[in-house]
Amino acid sequence: MYSFTFHRPETLRQAASLLSKNADAKILAGGHMLLPTMKLRLANPPQLIDLSRIEGLAGIQQSGRSLAIGAMTRHADVHASPVVQQAIPVLAKLAGMIGDPAVRHMGTIGGSIANNDPSADYPAACLGLGATIITNKRRIAADDFFTGMFSTALEPAEIITKVSFPVPKKAAYQKFRNQASRYALVGVFVAKRGSDIRVAVTGAGSNGVFRVKAFEEALKKRFAPKSLEGLTVPATGLNGDIHGSAEYRAHLIAVLARRAVAEAVGK
Amino acid sequence: MSATGIGAAVRRKEDHRFITGKGHYTDDVNRPGQAAIYFIRSPHAHAKIKKIDTKAAAGMPGVPAVFTGAQFAEDKLGNLICGWAVFSKDGSPMKMAPHAAIAAGKANYVGDAVAVVIADTLAQAKDAAEKVVVDYEVLPAVVDPAKAAAPGAPLIHEAAPNNTIYNWHIGDADTTNAALKNAKHVTKLEFINNRLVPNAMEPRAAIAEYDAGSGNLTLWNASQNPHVARLVIAAFVGMAPENKLRVIAPDVGGGFGSKIFIYPEEVVCLWAARKIGRPVKWTAERSESFITDAHGRDHVTKAQMAFDGEGKITALKVHTTANIGAYMSTFSSAIPTFFYAPLLSGQYQIPHIYCEVDAVYTNTVPVDAYRGAGRPEATFVVERLIEVGARELGVEPPALRRRNFVKSFPYQTSVAFLYDTGDFDASLQKALELHDYKGFGKRKRESERLGKLRGIGFSTYIEACGAAPSAIAGQLGAGVGLWESAEVRVNPTGSVEILTGSHAHGQGHETTFAQLVADRLGISVDQVNIVHGDTDKVQFGMGTYGSRSGAVGMSAIVKALDKVEAKAKKIAAHLLEAAEADIVFKDGKFTVAGTDKSAAWGEVALGAYVAHKFPTSEIEPGLKEGAFYDPTNFTFPAGCHICEVEIDPDTGATTIVGWTAVDDFGTVINPMIVEGQVHGGIAQGVGQALLEHTVYDDKGQLVTGSYMDYAMPRADNLPSFKVDMTVTKCPSNPLGIKGCGEAGAIAAPAAVMNAITNALGTEVIDMPATPQAVWAVLQRSGKAARAA
Numbered sequence A: 001m002y003s004f005t006f007h008r009p010e011t012l013r014q015a016a017s018l019l020s021k022n023a024d025a026k027i028l029a030g031g032h033m034l035l036p037t038m039k040l041r042l043a044n045p046p047q048l049i050d051l052s053r054i055e056g057l058a059g060i061q062q063s064g065r066s067l068a069i070g071a072m073t074r075h076a077d078v079h080a081s082p083v084v085q086q087a088i089p090v091l092a093k094l095a096g097m098i099g100d101p102a103v104r105h106m107g108t109i110g111g112s113i114a115n116n117d118p119s120a121d122y123p124a125a126c127l128g129l130g131a132t133i134i135t136n137k138r139r140i141a142a143d144d145f146f147t148g149m150f151s152t153a154l155e156p157a158e159i160i161t162k163v164s165f166p167v168p169k170k171a172a173y174q175k176f177r178n179q180a181s182r183y184a185l186v187g188v189f190v191a192k193r194g195s196d197i198r199v200a201v202t203g204a205g206s207n208g209v210f211r212v213k214a215f216e217e218a219l220k221k222r223f224a225p226k227s228l229e230g231l232t233v234p235a236t237g238l239n240g241d242i243h244g245s246a247e248y249r250a251h252l253i254a255v256l257a258r259r260a261v262a263e264a265v266g267k
Numbered sequence B: 001m002s003a004t005g006i007g008a009a010v011r012r013k014e015d016h017r018f019i020t021g022k023g024h025y026t027d028d029v030n031r032p033g034q035a036a037i038y039f040i041r042s043p044h045a046h047a048k049i050k051k052i053d054t055k056a057a058a059g060m061p062g063v064p065a066v067f068t069g070a071q072f073a074e075d076k077l078g079n080l081i082c083g084w085a086v087f088s089k090d091g092s093p094m095k096m097a098p099h100a101a102i103a104a105g106k107a108n109y110v111g112d113a114v115a116v117v118i119a120d121t122l123a124q125a126k127d128a129a130e131k132v133v134v135d136y137e138v139l140p141a142v143v144d145p146a147k148a149a150a151p152g153a154p155l156i157h158e159a160a161p162n163n164t165i166y167n168w169h170i171g172d173a174d175t176t177n178a179a180l181k182n183a184k185h186v187t188k189l190e191f192i193n194n195r196l197v198p199n200a201m202e203p204r205a206a207i208a209e210y211d212a213g214s215g216n217l218t219l220w221n222a223s224q225n226p227h228v229a230r231l232v233i234a235a236f237v238g239m240a241p242e243n244k245l246r247v248i249a250p251d252v253g254g255g256f257g258s259k260i261f262i263y264p265e266e267v268v269c270l271w272a273a274r275k276i277g278r279p280v281k282w283t284a285e286r287s288e289s290f291i292t293d294a295h296g297r298d299h300v301t302k303a304q305m306a307f308d309g310e311g312k313i314t315a316l317k318v319h320t321t322a323n324i325g326a327y328m329s330t331f332s333s334a335i336p337t338f339f340y341a342p343l344l345s346g347q348y349q350i351p352h353i354y355c356e357v358d359a360v361y362t363n364t365v366p367v368d369a370y371r372g373a374g375r376p377e378a379t380f381v382v383e384r385l386i387e388v389g390a391r392e393l394g395v396e397p398p399a400l401r402r403r404n405f406v407k408s409f410p411y412q413t414s415v416a417f418l419y420d421t422g423d424f425d426a427s428l429q430k431a432l433e434l435h436d437y438k439g440f441g442k443r444k445r446e447s448e449r450l451g452k453l454r455g456i457g458f459s460t461y462i463e464a465c466g467a468a469p470s471a472i473a474g475q476l477g478a479g480v481g482l483w484e485s486a487e488v489r490v491n492p493t494g495s496v497e498i499l500t501g502s503h504a505h506g507q508g509h510e511t512t513f514a515q516l517v518a519d520r521l522g523i524s525v526d527q528v529n530i531v532h533g534d535t536d537k538v539q540f541g542m543g544t545y546g547s548r549s550g551a552v553g554m555s556a557i558v559k560a561l562d563k564v565e566a567k568a569k570k571i572a573a574h575l576l577e578a579a580e581a582d583i584v585f586k587d588g589k590f591t592v593a594g595t596d597k598s599a600a601w602g603e604v605a606l607g608a609y610v611a612h613k614f615p616t617s618e619i620e621p622g623l624k625e626g627a628f629y630d631p632t633n634f635t636f637p638a639g640c641h642i643c644e645v646e647i648d649p650d651t652g653a654t655t656i657v658g659w660t661a662v663d664d665f666g667t668v669i670n671p672m673i674v675e676g677q678v679h680g681g682i683a684q685g686v687g688q689a690l691l692e693h694t695v696y697d698d699k700g701q702l703v704t705g706s707y708m709d710y711a712m713p714r715a716d717n718l719p720s721f722k723v724d725m726t727v728t729k730c731p732s733n734p735l736g737i738k739g740c741g742e743a744g745a746i747a748a749p750a751a752v753m754n755a756i757t758n759a760l761g762t763e764v765i766d767m768p769a770t771p772q773a774v775w776a777v778l779q780r781s782g783k784a785a786r787a788a
């Protein structure tokens, strides 16, 4: 690790001002992505701006048909929250599938989606549920937020404050883990909310999380595993590495999508 | 059996220390004025070092020194060595190339150290290291052992033409070929025994200190055998005479073989500490461990097993190419030869065996002993062949094994070993019952109903531990004897210190050795302290590997205890005013036979030290005895492991749904610790079979250089094991111990792969059988449940 200046602002405004004054500064949330990269000397931010002392950035609130989760809410808290378990049980379950207990007690939802690792779980939930990412500046639809591998629509001095999830009627997430990292080799999130049907895939896309429109169209006719029978996604544009070729990942997307729909409809 | 004696499941005495963070590891050692050392390692697998510019680095803050391989070479120290001479078929000695602790001239693998930076702090050393400019000329690399000796492959060492270290063989080629020709059936297999990264929990570490006043050097080192480290560093590297070098291996957090070897880092720390007059400390980072700890396995093998009309094995022929890596590590030559081929008879009577092994250099991390060391590779050959043979012959796998078991002992195999004892059928039978083998068909149908494939696989392994009778080791080329030493020091109050040449790094010696002593002397385990791992305290020892501490290390303690008891009896005779021949020692009490006169152990111990009541001209005061024990044979743990798997044909994922292990380890001192060793061994074997994939790309970069890509077994990869035992005592050592530390890792890979291939209905799949690999096999065979 290189040396750096550590800031611990107490308000969002202070954090934002520090960020805009220091172009290369980095926000520190759970640190579970940023700190290992710094320890390996692969990242060298001269300033770290720790969000952990800012009041109101962590917490879970339900209002009507939507659930708002503060950016600094830890995975373990989402997993254990009765509110989440009640409103969107699959989201609580997904948070419990991230990493190991140490990761879940430090890692945050804001950090996860800002990072937009192509194998991360939360981006699939955001895209699959049609969430809205709320920052200190604006509201961004998940469809516009994830712009590519490790890249998002966030502007330089923009801070995620919370994520708002509409409560779906039915939803499920199927994660097939990379045996080594236990990130998603492929993860498929399906959700149905009225006529809005979404199938979001993580782990497989060479541009990060994406939706499978063909599957969504098929499921619009009938939200049942049978509707996906025989449907495939092309391997082109998918990731291939030692853990899974693009063909294998394409195959898994179809398998997991069917399983997710089956789980969502309770079969 | 007493509550803490031999056979009792005593809780590990050392665990409180470990689980409360009170262990004392090499990295916990800090010396006044110490400096940190950072190794600059070649990022290329094969490259000429044209020039190293250290000027800018040397001027960085806190940096007393930057050294290159050229500077190291100026001091004319010796090379690191492989201490086991192996000869080729044609009688020529193995082609060992020089291995300097810091490479000069050429780097031969990614991770080869080319320079070091020493600084007040590690951060400063790393900062300065970034200023060191190394001018490399990148050369083509070879990583695949199957291609290393091929014409046109890049030559790694001048000393080894065709990158070939030796072409070794054992057995009789002519009779084996004849038997293959006349066979009724021949089963043929080709496979890779995959390279593994050891991953001890504690990374390797070293801290060296030079005392200019006395000229003494001290090295704290995460080592499995500190005395051997001292011997090699003194006698071969020539760092200092043995009497001027002290090596301390404090608590060591796992080794699995990887900490047997003498590595460049400890040598460089010693050299640099003397050079700069400050203690020098190094602890590997995990990514450094991946590219510098000696790896394990890495064989490419072709094998054939011949059967007659009755299903009796008539011959076995094996050809293996063993990847040794870029340099010959300390025991590297012996692992794919003497620790491998003599196990190829397995539990079976095989009249003709012939095995050839070609060892090759490649531009990869050196390969050496890793839990099981040669025996897992041999077991994999034999147990895969017999299982496949059974399938091809249409015989139940257990039945075919039974038909071929060695049934009377001693049994001379056709590949050198003399099996002393065993009852292979007993462990097989017990395992079949415990596993409910009969119910397998029903379970398989149930899986099929749920769209899953179920398979069962066996591994009736035998291995050799207790290395080794020194004379035999010498005949086989070992540079050292493989005896063990012990010293029993009785204190005046009757408590005891045991100094042992064995070294514990997870095995629980502080408990099991204490149990042995407590049992013998009738004292509590808390009155026994085990001292190990310091060359200034323990006179000499060969260390711990190859499951030798029970069979060899404890035998030495028994020998020393015999001497202690004999002397104590003499003293007791004087205290009790009786004839020595009438003294009986039992349950911690010396009694005069036929009388009620007695003296407690503690009284006699005290009597020995106050020395008031016996003639010191005949009996020396004090009570302390030492012994060296040299085994008369290897020991042969054996057993039967059964693995049952379920495969999800949609994803290719394998779940181990059942595991039964019935092992014969001879006498068991502490069944809880033994069971733990079996669990851990199986976990490592399952890791090899399902998860651990060491991938190098063509350029020699380790693709799987972190836990993001290298999958270690976790608890949820494993089922709840059924572990049981059968016992035939080892006849060659006083306690009847065979050894248990590696059995699980030896048995497991074949059991898993036999189960997976049984489920898949094809034999063509290599380890690790990852979901993707299994899925690919299913795609080829058209068995995927649903093409998506």
Ligand SMILES: Cc1cc2nc3c(=O)[nH]c(=O)nc-3n(C[C@H](O)[C@H](O)[C@H](O)COP(=O)(O)OP(=O)(O)OC[C@H]3O[C@@H](n4cnc5c(N)ncnc54)[C@H](O)[C@@H]3O)c2cc1C
Pocket (backbone or CB within 6 Å): A026, A027, A028, A029, A030, A031, A032, A033, A034, A035, A051, A071, A072, A097, A098, A099, A100, A103, A106, A107, A108, A109, A110, A111, A112, A113, A114, A115, A117, A119, A120, A121, A122, A154, A158, A159, A160, A161, A181, A182, A183, A184
């Ligand atoms: C061993 C291990 C296993 C893991 N397994 C999984 C897994 O299975 N699935 C999974 O999805 N993830 C996994 N992770 C990642 C984990 O969830 C991380 O914690 C998460 O991705 C990053 O969150 P963080 O709070 O730690 O962010 P940090 O590391 O603190 O930050 C990550 C990035 O986001 C930026 N950032 C943080 N917060 C904000 C904000 N509010 N606004 C704008 N930018 C911000 C930071 O500047 C930084 O660039 C794993 C991590 C580890 C170490």
